[in-house]
Amino acid sequence: MTINRREFLKVSAAGAAAVGVGSLAGCTGTKGSGNVVIIGGGYGGATAAKYIRMWSEGGINVTLIERNTNFVSCPMSNLVLAGERKIEEITVSYDGLRKHGVRVIQGEVTAIDPDKRTVKLATGDAIAYDRLVVSPGIDFMFDSVPGLTAELSETKIFHAWKAGPQTIGLRKQLESMRDGGTYALCIPKAPFRCPPGPYERASVIAHYLKTHKPKSKVLVLDANDDIQSKKGLFMAAWKDLYSGIIEYRPKHEISSLDAGSMTVKFEFGDAVKADVLNIVPAQTAGMIAHKAGLVNVNKRWCGVDWRSTQSQVNDTIHVLGDATQSAPGMPKSGHMTTQHAKIAAAAIVNLMSGQQLPEPMHIANTCYSYVDNKQAVHVAAVYAYDTEKKTYIGVKGASGVSTARNEIEGKYAWAWAKNVWADALL
Amino acid sequence: MTRTSVMVAVALIGLGGSAFANDANYGRNMASACSSCHGTNGKSVGGMEALNGYSKDKMVKAVQDFRSGAKPATVMHQLGKGYTDAQIEAIATFYAAQK
Numbered sequence: 001m002t003i004n005r006r007e008f009l010k011v012s013a014a015g016a017a018a019v020g021v022g023s024l025a026g027c028t029g030t031k032g033s034g035n036v037v038i039i040g041g042g043y044g045g046a047t048a049a050k051y052i053r054m055w056s057e058g059g060i061n062v063t064l065i066e067r068n069t070n071f072v073s074c075p076m077s078n079l080v081l082a083g084e085r086k087i088e089e090i091t092v093s094y095d096g097l098r099k100h101g102v103r104v105i106q107g108e109v110t111a112i113d114p115d116k117r118t119v120k121l122a123t124g125d126a127i128a129y130d131r132l133v134v135s136p137g138i139d140f141m142f143d144s145v146p147g148l149t150a151e152l153s154e155t156k157i158f159h160a161w162k163a164g165p166q167t168i169g170l171r172k173q174l175e176s177m178r179d180g181g182t183y184a185l186c187i188p189k190a191p192f193r194c195p196p197g198p199y200e201r202a203s204v205i206a207h208y209l210k211t212h213k214p215k216s217k218v219l220v221l222d223a224n225d226d227i228q229s230k231k232g233l234f235m236a237a238w239k240d241l242y243s244g245i246i247e248y249r250p251k252h253e254i255s256s257l258d259a260g261s262m263t264v265k266f267e268f269g270d271a272v273k274a275d276v277l278n279i280v281p282a283q284t285a286g287m288i289a290h291k292a293g294l295v296n297v298n299k300r301w302c303g304v305d306w307r308s309t310q311s312q313v314n315d316t317i318h319v320l321g322d323a324t325q326s327a328p329g330m331p332k333s334g335h336m337t338t339q340h341a342k343i344a345a346a347a348i349v350n351l352m353s354g355q356q357l358p359e360p361m362h363i364a365n366t367c368y369s370y371v372d373n374k375q376a377v378h379v380a381a382v383y384a385y386d387t388e389k390k391t392y393i394g395v396k397g398a399s400g401v402s403t404a405r406n407e408i409e410g411k412y413a414w415a416w417a418k419n420v421w422a423d424a425l426l
Numbered sequence: 427m428t429r430t431s432v433m434v435a436v437a438l439i440g441l442g443g444s445a446f447a448n449d450a451n452y453g454r455n456m457a458s459a460c461s462s463c464h465g466t467n468g469k470s471v472g473g474m475e476a477l478n479g480y481s482k483d484k485m486v487k488a489v490q491d492f493r494s495g496a497k498p499a500t501v502m503h504q505l506g507k508g509y510t511d512a513q514i515e516a517i518a519t520f521y522a523a524q525k
Contacts, residue, residue, distance in 0.1 A: 051458070054466075055451075335462060342458045346451065359449035362513070364459045364505055380501050382459075382508020398508030402500065409500050415473020420462045422471045 032056040032352035037119050037129035039109050039288060041066030043073075044135035044320035044337040046097060046424040051345035053100040060352055063103040063127060065119065068164065070094065071425055074194065075334045075367075076417050077163035081171050082204035083212075084373050090163065090417075096426040112292040114314050131348055134294060134302075134311075135320040135341070136286025137162070138193050138332075144282040145186075147257030156259060159280045161193060173276045174205065179213035181275035186254055186264060187222040188282040193322045193332045196229035196379065198222070198280065200369035203234065206242040207372040218246045219272060221264070223253040229331070230369060230379050230401050237371035237405055254279070285323035294319055301325035306385060306392050307357050308347035309340055318344045327392040330383060331365060335416075338424060339363035360385030363392065368413035376409040377402040453520035456513060460521075467524045478524035485518035486511060 036052055038045045041064050049064045071092040079085040094104045108122040112134075118126040140159065142148050153159055160170040174183065183205060187198045202220045209216040227234055227248070238246045249269060256265045257279065264279070265271045284290070284300040294302045294311050302319040303312040306327060311317045321337035330336055346358045366380040381399035383392040402409060449455075457468070460477065464470050468477030477485070491497035492506040499506075509517070 050466075055454075338462050339459060342455070346455045346458075358455055359452050361452075361455040362459055362508060364462070364508065366463070366501060366505075378501055380504045382505055384508070395508040398504060398506075400504040406500075411473065412500060416463055418471050419465050419474055423461055423466045426466075426471075 031059040032349045033059050034130035034352050035061045035063070035128065036131050036133060036348060036352075037127055038062065038064045038133040038135060039112075039119065040135035040137060040286070040321075041068070041071060041094060041097075041104070042135060042137050042321065042337070043334040043420075043424060044137075044341045045133065046071060046094075047338045047341035048133050048135065048318075048320060048344050048348075049097055049102045050100050050424060051342055052348055053102055055345055055349045056352070058101055060349065061103070062101070063105060063129075064094070064097060065105045065107055065109055065121070065127070066094070067106065067108050069106060071421075072163040072167075073334070073417065073421065074161070074163045074197075075420075076414070077160070077167045078197070078201045078204050079370060080163075080167050081160065081174065081201065082208040082370075082373070083171070083175075084204065084208075084370075087164075087168060092421050092425045094425070109288050110291075112288070112317075114292070114317065117316065130316070131352065132317045133320060133344060133348075134286075134289055134292065134317060134323070135337070136288050136323050138283040138285065138322045139287045140281040141284055142281055144188065145254050145257055145279060147259060148279060148281060152259050153279070153281070157257070157277050157279050160278060161197075161280045161283075170276070170278060174208065177213065177216065177275050180215035181213070182217045182219055182273070183209065183276045184219040184221060184264070184272055184274035184278065186252070186277075186279040187220070187224065187228075188280055189223045189253065190228055191326070191332060192280065192283050194334075194367070195331050196234075196367055196369045199227055199229065199234045200371070201278075202246055202248075203237055203242070203369070203371040204373070206238075206245045210242065210245055216245070218242070219274065220246060220248045221252040221254075221266070221272060222248065222250050225250055229367070230377055233377040233401060233405060234369075234371070237375075237377075241372060283322075285319075289319065289323050292317075297325040306343070306390070307360055308351070309344040310347070318348065320344055327383070329381070329394050330392060331367065333365055333367050335367060335420065336363070336365045338420060339365070341424075360387075362395070366416065368409060368416055370410065370413065371405050374407050374410045375405040376413040377405050378409055378413070453516035456509075457517040457520045460517065468521045469524070477521045480518070480521050482515070482518040482522040485521065486514050489514045 073090040111120040158170040160166040206218045252266045263273045297303045309318040320340040322332040368378045382395045386393045464477045470476040489506040492502040
């Protein structure tokens with residue numbers, strides 16, 4: 001992919017001038033101008049790209065830089081592991097964003113220069129921005145599991161906590177596992193991406209094994225004290241559908257891994273030897289956020305102003321999604337990330353047309369989880385911005401889970417996915 | 427909806443409306459949270475009800491009925507409780523204007 005650097009810088013200078021004029025004139029009618037660069041084309045980056053183009057009515061130039069060729073969804077990827085869906089069904093091209101006028105570049109960002117307002121690519125090219133959106137997702141803290149390395153996690157002990165080759169790798173291992181084998185899933189201490197994700201994964205893989213290799217076992221080894229989301233619903237499903245297959249062991253923090261013998265040891269409790277070992281390591285904001293000095297909370301997450309998602313470190317940079325230090329009770333979820341993106345898009349369009357920040361909007365989260373091939377459960381909540389606490393707070397009474405697992409929500413879960421993908425990418 | 431409850435709703439909307447009057451995009455922005463499920467600008471791609479061109483009064487009433495339980499729901503009874511009638515009115519005004 002070649003980028004004409006001069007062209008970008010030229011456009012950028014013109015954009016900056018236009019913004020200046022707009023704000024001097026106190027102009028409120030304009031829909032914005034200038035250049036936004038977005039790092040990361042996941043739920044956050046893609047949604048932000050589309051909404052900035054849409055809400056600025058094409059006034060703002062948007063460049064999206066993403067390392068992968070296509071968007072592959074983490075939500076629904078457990079269904080691929082279970083053999084219920086193909087990877088193609090959870091993959092969406094970036095062509096839809098191109099139709100919105102987004103310049104999509106496949107590439108790797110190696111550095112951000114906040115003073116010059118440029119983003120550097122692995123190719124050596126630099127791209128200038130007036131505002132930057134950093135939506136890098138998570139990276140893994142491999143040293144949190146002694147014995148695990150990045151290389152092992154790409155060849156033998158998959159996390160499958162980012163969808164794509166990881167998903168395919170783990171699916172192949174499950175397919176070739178013998179009947180009577182043990183699949184072990186190791187869950188890190190919270191906070192991690194997608195709180196109900198591990199328990200959904202255990203459920204749908206148990207469904208696959210029950211149907212195809214009924215002598216097999218699913219061992220859930222959780223570093224946390226308890227199931228992190230929709231506990232009652234998962235426990236009911238495991239008791240009713242998978243007794244003798246799923247075994248849940250809380251308070252199991254890994255102390256060491258021996259990849260040769262496929263054995264994990266824990267601070268407390270018996271060591272486990274597995275046929276398929278699926279270790280999800282602890283997580284932190286994507287590496288580029290660290291490199292750019294945007295990680296200012298617990299050395300792990302990026303603090304932002306939730307009225308705009310502007311970084312607490314640099315107000316020309318917005319950070320979205322799982323990389324952020326969540327407001328209290330806000331899960332790291334794909335759905336939530338799309339909401340961050342809409343806060344960002346509304347704020348950016350206003351700021352780039354010389355207007356004040358928008359009136360804070362409410363945001364909503366819903367996470368559907370399948371418990372078998374047809375039935376799903378959900379958790380949902382609405383959050384409102386609290387001007388005194390300067391953060392989003394769950395609206396009282398506006399949250400809850402399904403009363404029981406059901407097939408209607410199995411259908412809604414897939415409809416949610418199709419609609420949220422279209423909302424972000426088409 | 428009875429005549430008095432319509433009047434009460436209108437009164438509430440009037441009060442709430444003024445709080446958002448300084449932001450012309452309030453309805454659009456608030457509605458974008460619904461669009462994750464119901465489609466961009468309410469244009470569902472399937473499996474969820476489309477909300478573009480949805481009658482404003484019908485939407486306010488639907489959400490009230492979700493909240494009260496009069497209209498059965500899997501999720502809308504929970505989400506609906508996150509918004510006042512005035513806020514739903516702002517959202518509904520936006521969706522009603524979408525083609």
